[in-house]
Amino acid sequence: MKKIKFMIMTLAIALSIGGAFATSPRQSQDCQGATQYYFNGNYVLAGRIGIDYICVTPSSSVCTYYKVGTTYTPCMWGTYCTANCRASNPTPKKAKK
Amino acid sequence: MTKRQVVLESISALLIMLFLYASVSKYLDFDRFIGEMNNQPFPNSWTPFLVWTVPSLEIAISLALIFERTRMVGFIASLVLMSLFTIYAVTILLHFFAYVPCSCGGVIRKLSWPQHLVFNLFFVVLSVLGIILQRRSSFKSIFITKNSFV
Numbered sequence: 697m698k699k700i701k702f703m704i705m706t707l708a709i710a711l712s713i714g715g716a717f718a719t720s721p722r723q724s725q726d727c728q729g730a731t732q733y734y735f736n737g738n739y740v741l742a743g744r745i746g747i748d749y750i751c752v753t754p755s756s757s758v759c760t761y762y763k764v765g766t767t768y769t770p771c772m773w774g775t776y777c778t779a780n781c782r783a784s785n786p787t788p789k790k791a792k793k
Numbered sequence: 794m795t796k797r798q799v800v801l802e803s804i805s806a807l808l809i810m811l812f813l814y815a816s817v818s819k820y821l822d823f824d825r826f827i828g829e830m831n832n833q834p835f836p837n838s839w840t841p842f843l844v845w846t847v848p849s850l851e852i853a854i855s856l857a858l859i860f861e862r863t864r865m866v867g868f869i870a871s872l873v874l875m876s877l878f879t880i881y882a883v884t885i886l887l888h889f890f891a892y893v894p895c896s897c898g899g900v901i902r903k904l905s906w907p908q909h910l911v912f913n914l915f916f917v918v919l920s921v922l923g924i925i926l927q928r929r930s931s932f933k934s935i936f937i938t939k940n941s942f943v
Contacts, residue, residue: 697798700802704802704803705802705805705806705809705859707806708805708806708807708810708813709809709813709855712809712810712811712812712813712814712817713813713814713817715810715814716813716814716817716818716821717817717821719818720818720821720822744824745824745825745828746823746824746827746828746829747824747828749828750825750828750829750831751825
């Protein structure tokens with residue numbers, strides 16, 4: 697019985713920690729390691745996430761882009777927000793096709 | 794292993810998975826977590842306290858749920874924390890605050906607020922079930938111990 701208990705607990709711990717690593721942005725989206733841009737008519741440097749801006753979720757709009765060659769490719773989803781994100785509903789930026 | 798014990802172990806495992814996954818995800822993406830905490834409707838001065846307390850509390854609950862001796866405390870703490878998250882989700886859905894982003898770790902942040910509410914309620918129910926089953930098995934073990942002395 698103790699063996700089964702031990703197996704269940706080990707499996708739960710391994711799955712949760714493994715899952716967290718597997719779904720972490722650094723592991724699953726290499727784009728977050730690249731320089732991030734946001735689109736406000738032009739592509740502008742986004743800054744550092746959590747410090748200069750956050751991507752407000754849930755939102756279906758593109759928050760930041762990264763550069764692949766000369767093309768800006770969507771990286772993070774949400775609404776780009778730099779300050780007072782809780783004061784008002786930020787206007788989502790439209791993604792350039 | 795009785796049916797009740799299997800259910801109890803499964804409930805513990807599910808709650809451990811939830812709390813460990815959420816806390817590790819927060820630590821792995823800490824900058825983003827700080828940013829999202831700053832965006833919550835409470836004062837930003839609370840952020841340094843909350844960004845360390847919430848994931849630490851989640852890890853502590855997971856540890857409490859692993860061991861038989863502390864499991865009851867783990868279930869009660871889990872019920873309190875999940876109830877607080879549920880109340881928070883309800884206040885957001887009732888438009889108590891202006892737009893508020895999700896502040897969860899990993900893939901959980903992709904849930905919408907109604908989905909969040911259902912998700913939280915599911916774990917509130919699991920915690921309550923855990924408390925009931927744990928109490929019953931504790932009483933049962935006390936009863937068996939008492940009878941063995943007779």
